[in-house]
Amino acid sequence: MIPLAFLLAFLLLPLIVLLLRTWSGEGTRVLSEATTWQIASLSALQATVSTVLSLALGLPIAAVVSRYAFRGRAFVQALITVPFVMPTVVVAMAFRSLLGSSLPQGFLIVVLAHAYVNLAVVVRIVGAQWAQQDDRYVRAARTLGASPVTAFRTITLPYLRPSIIASAVVVFIFSFTSLGIIVLLGDSSTRTLESQILRRTSVLLDFPAAAALAVLQLVVICVVIAIGAAASRQRGRQRPVRSALIAMPARIGARMTIRLVAIITCAIVLLPVIALLEASVSSRAGFTSQWWTSINAIDAGTTRIGSPVASLLQSVQFALLTGVVAGIIGGCAALAVLAHRWGRFVAVAAVVPLGISAATLGLGMLLAFGRPPVDLRSTGLLIPLAHSLVAVPLVVAVIAPALRGVDPRVTDVAATLGARPTRAFFTAYGSTLRTVMLAAGGLACAVSLGEFGAASFLARTGSPTVPIQIVRLLSRPGEQAYGVAAVMSVILIAVTLALVLAVDRLGRRTGALRTSY
Amino acid sequence: MSFVKPVLVAAALGSVLLATACAGGTNANPAPTLTGPTTVRLITHDSFAVSDALIADLKAKTGITLEVATGGDAGQVVASAILSAGAPTGDVLFGVDNNLVAKAIDAGVFESYVSPNTGNVIPSLRDDTSEGKVTPIDYGDVCINMDTAWFSKHGIAQPRSLEDLTKPEYKDLLVVEDPGTSSPGQAFLLATISRYNDGWKDYWAKLRANGVKVAGSWTDAYEGSYTSGGGNGDRPLVVSYATSPPAEIVYAADPKPTKPYSTVLTDGCYRQVEYAGVLAGTQNTAGAQTVINWLLSPAVQADIPLSMFVFPALAGVIPPKVFADFAAPVKDPLQIPARDVAEKQSQWLDEWGQVMGR
Numbered sequence: 001m002i003p004l005a006f007l008l009a010f011l012l013l014p015l016i017v018l019l020l021r022t023w024s025g026e027g028t029r030v031l032s033e034a035t036t037w038q039i040a041s042l043s044a045l046q047a048t049v050s051t052v053l054s055l056a057l058g059l060p061i062a063a064v065v066s067r068y069a070f071r072g073r074a075f076v077q078a079l080i081t082v083p084f085v086m087p088t089v090v091v092a093m094a095f096r097s098l099l100g101s102s103l104p105q106g107f108l109i110v111v112l113a114h115a116y117v118n119l120a121v122v123v124r125i126v127g128a129q130w131a132q133q134d135d136r137y138v139r140a141a142r143t144l145g146a147s148p149v150t151a152f153r154t155i156t157l158p159y160l161r162p163s164i165i166a167s168a169v170v171v172f173i174f175s176f177t178s179l180g181i182i183v184l185l186g187d188s189s190t191r192t193l194e195s196q197i198l199r200r201t202s203v204l205l206d207f208p209a210a211a212a213l214a215v216l217q218l219v220v221i222c223v224v225i226a227i228g229a230a231a232s233r234q235r236g237r238q239r240p241v242r243s244a245l246i247a248m249p250a251r252i253g254a255r256m257t258i259r260l261v262a263i264i265t266c267a268i269v270l271l272p273v274i275a276l277l278e279a280s281v282s283s284r285a286g287f288t289s290q291w292w293t294s295i296n297a298i299d300a301g302t303t304r305i306g307s308p309v310a311s312l313l314q315s316v317q318f319a320l321l322t323g324v325v326a327g328i329i330g331g332c333a334a335l336a337v338l339a340h341r342w343g344r345f346v347a348v349a350a351v352v353p354l355g356i357s358a359a360t361l362g363l364g365m366l367l368a369f370g371r372p373p374v375d376l377r378s379t380g381l382l383i384p385l386a387h388s389l390v391a392v393p394l395v396v397a398v399i400a401p402a403l404r405g406v407d408p409r410v411t412d413v414a415a416t417l418g419a420r421p422t423r424a425f426f427t428a429y430g431s432t433l434r435t436v437m438l439a440a441g442g443l444a445c446a447v448s449l450g451e452f453g454a455a456s457f458l459a460r461t462g463s464p465t466v467p468i469q470i471v472r473l474l475s476r477p478g479e480q481a482y483g484v485a486a487v488m489s490v491i492l493i494a495v496t497l498a499l500v501l502a503v504d505r506l507g508r509r510t511g512a513l514r515t516s517y
Numbered sequence: 518m519s520f521v522k523p524v525l526v527a528a529a530l531g532s533v534l535l536a537t538a539c540a541g542g543t544n545a546n547p548a549p550t551l552t553g554p555t556t557v558r559l560i561t562h563d564s565f566a567v568s569d570a571l572i573a574d575l576k577a578k579t580g581i582t583l584e585v586a587t588g589g590d591a592g593q594v595v596a597s598a599i600l601s602a603g604a605p606t607g608d609v610l611f612g613v614d615n616n617l618v619a620k621a622i623d624a625g626v627f628e629s630y631v632s633p634n635t636g637n638v639i640p641s642l643r644d645d646t647s648e649g650k651v652t653p654i655d656y657g658d659v660c661i662n663m664d665t666a667w668f669s670k671h672g673i674a675q676p677r678s679l680e681d682l683t684k685p686e687y688k689d690l691l692v693v694e695d696p697g698t699s700s701p702g703q704a705f706l707l708a709t710i711s712r713y714n715d716g717w718k719d720y721w722a723k724l725r726a727n728g729v730k731v732a733g734s735w736t737d738a739y740e741g742s743y744t745s746g747g748g749n750g751d752r753p754l755v756v757s758y759a760t761s762p763p764a765e766i767v768y769a770a771d772p773k774p775t776k777p778y779s780t781v782l783t784d785g786c787y788r789q790v791e792y793a794g795v796l797a798g799t800q801n802t803a804g805a806q807t808v809i810n811w812l813l814s815p816a817v818q819a820d821i822p823l824s825m826f827v828f829p830a831l832a833g834v835i836p837p838k839v840f841a842d843f844a845a846p847v848k849d850p851l852q853i854p855a856r857d858v859a860e861k862q863s864q865w866l867d868e869w870g871q872v873m874g875r
């Protein structure tokens with residue numbers, strides 16, 4: 001009930017308010033324009049390629065990083081979350097400075113950027129389930145003569161199916177509704193409905209057309225989610241082992257492969273980060289440390305919308321709030337998926353907010369909760385709530401597949417052995433739940449740290465979030481603004497790393513209390 | 518039928534939230550007092566800035582506590598204001614420009630009010646205030662910036678007019694912003710329309726043939742593609758502002774350079790005027806009017822150049838030295854009446870997209 005009420009109050013109400021205000025039959029004319037359908041089909045193609053690329057990059061990384069015990073594993077795992085929280089404008093700048101001369105604007109650079117940003121989605125969602133897989137099934141198959149490929153195809157792949165599909169759906173939605181990367185790196189072949197919605201909203205002020213496009217986008221996303229839900233029906237359930245990592249294999253070749261994947265992963269993630277680091281200590285005259293030492297000096301004494309340091313504190317606060325709210329709501333939703341007759345429906349419904357355009361969500365929330373009689377702006381809750389709406393689907397996407405991978409018969413066994421229902425439930429799901437909820441909470445924090453679209457509409461009276469501050473700094477001339485923006489990006493990345501590392505460590509500690517067998 | 522239940526649940530939740538919001542002592546419904554201490558909420562874009570001392574001064578003189586609420590760029594702010602017209606999210610709006618103002622007025626965003634000090638505003642800026650809804654506060658010119666060092670290093674003369682940009686010696690040197698996503702990009706398009714009238718599409722076809730690069734935003738163009746921006750750009754000509762050179766000095770690394778890195782092409786500049794207005798439906802009309810008068814007061818006007826890097830609307834305000842020295846004076850800026858922009862903007866953007874293949 002809690003997740004349902006949350007969704008209804010904070011998602012449905014703003015949307016209804018906005019649609020009532022803007023909908024008119026006249027807006028549907030955009031649906032008969034050829035351009036609209038051209039954009040929809042081109043961005044579907046773009047999103048498909050982005051998804052395939054994300055999976056191709058993310059699955060090998062998940063196989064190594066979420067399963068094997070090697071030195072630096074926790075760091076690599078946290079590092080992967082970094083691209084996901086980098087504000088898109090920062091990703092675009094970094095990509096431009098790395099690939100600018102070799103890759104022209106357009107399709108290729110856009111799908112590469114999408115794959116980069118969404119790496120964390122695949123690794124986190126698939127990894128959360130993969131980490132739970134009992135290695136003995138695969139070993140049994142190998143003992144019976146199956147080749148590694150056959151074992152993977154017949155044992156592991158069916159087991160991972162729900163999480164692979166869940167992550168594919170999420171990456172597809174993110175790429176289909178992408179905005180910042182499209183505006184900054186795209187060309188006419190990569191326009192998305194979302195970019196058209198923003199253009200209709202804030203450039204042309206043509207709200208009926210924007211509303212019609214937003215509804216079209218939502219319908220497409222719902223169809224994708226429905227296809228995903230139908231495809232993710234679990235085949236073979238396996239009893240998960242309790243979050244124990246696999247020791248490094250003895251064979252030298254296997255060890256090298258694992259290390260190589262880890263190193264390549266770090267290189268992929270860090271290259272753009274290094275470009276930012278360089279920008280944060282550069283001026284025309286060469287090396288400088290003044291952007292770091294005088295970070296708060298920019299515009300000091302004016303009512304800038306908040307100092308860089310105040311923004312950092314604000315963002316961390318929002319992130320923690322979002323992590324807690326989204327973790328609880330998403331956790332409840334994931335449990336409802338298991339426990340309730342309508343569970344599948346809840347699982348599907350919880351992903352829908354991802355398909356709602358950021359502009360629509362931001363405007364809707366502003367209209368519903370940003371003025372009397374319900375004015376939440378002074379309470380500072382408006383942005384964490386918007387972030388939670390974006391984060392809950394991810395939390396569900398992480399938790400639900402992992403829980404569904406648990407063999408429900410364990411509950412029966414526990415009950416037969418005399419455990420009461422709750423005890424039996426936690427015997428079966430407890431350790432999995434703990435591990436994945438923390439992983440999901442970390443992802444929710446990350447979402448909040450990096451979110452830009454919806455929050456930018458929510459007129460704030462306090463400090464802006466870090467991504468908004470960075471975009472603001474990047475929108476004026478002068479090297480100080482550019483340098484401080486780079487410093488803030490680097491700090492945002494460091495904060496993300498620290499936060500995600502802390503959450504992961506918490507997860508390992510609770511997991512470590514239980515012995516693996 | 519399925520809609521009934523959600524709405525009820527939402528309404529119930531809404532009232533609980535309302536109760537907590539009120540109990541929390543937030544000023545959900547301020548009384549319309551004309552005197553005494555009061556809070557006025559200013560809705561504005563993310564680029565708004567003014568010295569803290571002036572806000573303290575406003576409070577000392579009038580008892581008004583100014584609460585600044587920023588919400589995205591000018592377009593996002595105006596979009597939000599239009600959708601909440603009549604039941605606003607604040608009391609005053611600052612930052613609607615001459616390309617958006619007609620649509621905002623038509624949507625009933627503003628109550629009738631013009632600051633009595635408008636009579637002292639630079640005459641050419643008063644054109645769009647005849648409807649009695651908004652007060653001009655500042656203006657800026659969107660102009661092409663040129664990387665001085667690049668041109669002297671390559672031994673090429675700087676272009677001197679819009680027409681020059683189509684010449685072979687400037688092939689592949691210019692980056693502009695997409696007018697469909699960027700405000701300076703749109704201003705530059707309007708400049709060409711104002712200059713060439715029906716011939717503007719031919720002009721853009723020539724620019725395209727001459728290798729003009731189109732960026733998604735000012736940031737992408739200036740910091741990403743401009744040779745004198747933050748990144749490793751390769752274009753020495755960019756659409757930016759007449760005030761970008763003084764900003765290059767103010768925001769330079771220490772020790773500050775004695776001269777800016779860019780010069781301004783003063784031909785073909787487009788003038789943007791920013792207005793403030795009282796939001797219709799405010800509970801605090803008197804306070805909102807006071808804030809508008811404050812924005813147009815000599816003290817705030819003198820603060821505007823270095824806070825927001827635009828020019829004050831009030832005539833006779835002495836500019837700071839870095840402005841006097843390096844901001845390019847634009848003699849005959851191009852402009853299109855706000856009504857025409859509102860009417861034709863959508864069509865122009867479509868036509869521009871066709872010409873540019875975007």
